Amino acid sequence: MSKIRYFIKQSWLLILSSFCFGLLLAIANAAWYPRILQNEKEKLNKLIVGLVSDANDFQIVIEDVNIPGERGKIIKTDIYKVRNAEGKTAGFAFVGIGSGFADKIKLVITIDSKCEKFLGFDVLSSNETPGFGDKIKEKEFRTQFKGIVAGNLEIIKAGEAKNGKVMAISGATVSSESVVKIFNIYIDKITQKIQEAGLD
Amino acid sequence: MTTKTTEGPILGQTFIAGLWRENPVFRLLLGMCPTLAVTAAVKPALTMGLSVIFVLVCSNIVVSLMRNLLKPHLRILMFTLTISTFVTIADLFLRAFQPVMSERLGPYVPLIIVNCIIICRAEACASKNGLVVSIVDAVGMGIGFTLALCVLAGVRELLSTGMIFEAKVMPAWFVPWAAMSMPVGAFITLGLLLGLVNKLTKGKS
Numbered sequence: 572m573s574k575i576r577y578f579i580k581q582s583w584l585l586i587l588s589s590f591c592f593g594l595l596l597a598i599a600n601a602a603w604y605p606r607i608l609q610n611e612k613e614k615l616n617k618l619i620v621g622l623v624s625d626a627n628d629f630q631i632v633i634e635d636v637n638i639p640g641e642r643g644k645i646i647k648t649d650i651y652k653v654r655n656a657e658g659k660t661a662g663f664a665f666v667g668i669g670s671g672f673a674d675k676i677k678l679v680i681t682i683d684s685k686c687e688k689f690l691g692f693d694v695l696s697s698n699e700t701p702g703f704g705d706k707i708k709e710k711e712f713r714t715q716f717k718g719i720v721a722g723n724l725e726i727i728k729a730g731e732a733k734n735g736k737v738m739a740i741s742g743a744t745v746s747s748e749s750v751v752k753i754f755n756i757y758i759d760k761i762t763q764k765i766q767e768a769g770l771d
Numbered sequence: 772m773t774t775k776t777t778e779g780p781i782l783g784q785t786f787i788a789g790l791w792r793e794n795p796v797f798r799l800l801l802g803m804c805p806t807l808a809v810t811a812a813v814k815p816a817l818t819m820g821l822s823v824i825f826v827l828v829c830s831n832i833v834v835s836l837m838r839n840l841l842k843p844h845l846r847i848l849m850f851t852l853t854i855s856t857f858v859t860i861a862d863l864f865l866r867a868f869q870p871v872m873s874e875r876l877g878p879y880v881p882l883i884i885v886n887c888i889i890i891c892r893a894e895a896c897a898s899k900n901g902l903v904v905s906i907v908d909a910v911g912m913g914i915g916f917t918l919a920l921c922v923l924a925g926v927r928e929l930l931s932t933g934m935i936f937e938a939k940v941m942p943a944w945f946v947p948w949a950a951m952s953m954p955v956g957a958f959i960t961l962g963l964l965l966g967l968v969n970k971l972t973k974g975k976s
Contacts, residue, residue, distance in 0.1 A: 584840050585849060592856040599860045603867035610870040673878065698878045701808060702954065705877070 674698035704746035789911030796919035816924035820917025835905035
């Protein structure tokens, strides 16, 4: 009993402060999170339009696709159909999430209307090391994925980047591997779902 | 009456100390990580400075209010808890209302948690002084940090792009020094400015 009293006497301020600060954070999060989501949505729209050259509009065609992620964890994602000005399918897009070097990496990945080739990707959010890992956002790295066959990709450190092989960023191998891993985790399930739904 | 006559100069000195005599960047060499990382342009430097002022003022207020209740062996834990709460609020605010700037600053906003200036002021000032002195100290130190960042960023942005606040100020013949926007530019500019400040304050400290 005396041990519990001693513990409370020593740490009551810490416990009380934790509750107060937690409440403060919950209020701030509740107030601003809808706006943060709206910002992310606007950014996603901008990125998809930028990745698919003749994109006119897009909409979610398959919701909550279950992707078996790292350590058996199931990740949910939506598949977007991108249409051109004539109303025809210009491609598909989805958001892929995976672990990077410093934090989660969130990508927007686009594939063509026949699910045969990647149209490219862009980074929705990441906290990779500035000057190294954050080079995954740069055009030089991203263009390697444009037009590559939509299947399992491999990261290489030397040699020629072709036939599903992507050259890693010097000094940022972990970040480069994380990007490729995200592609590999998602692509089979996404193409399977599109084909099952008869959207291709 | 006596209190009023002594408090004024003390508050003034506390405020001025952060701006020059104990400037966090140029005199105490604290907060070097954001000083080098976010000063490629004035806008991100100013945003970082304002975020630090917010966190510094809020954490100094909380620490000052609870200073008599702090247990010596738990104080650093309490400081970290307080600072991380306000940093998270600042981060959420930037993500909600300044998404482009939030993205540009990247991990450096969450990294304010480990900024030595804030924990230093909590330990050296707020945990030993009253509310008013703590607030004045936080504002002085915060403005001092922000000004230092902006001076550094101003020099780098001007030389690397010929612009200030993204507005062209250099003549057409000026060739931008790309290196100034890179880490090497940050180190060179900081080194030169530290040398200048040391020269100006020689024999005065």
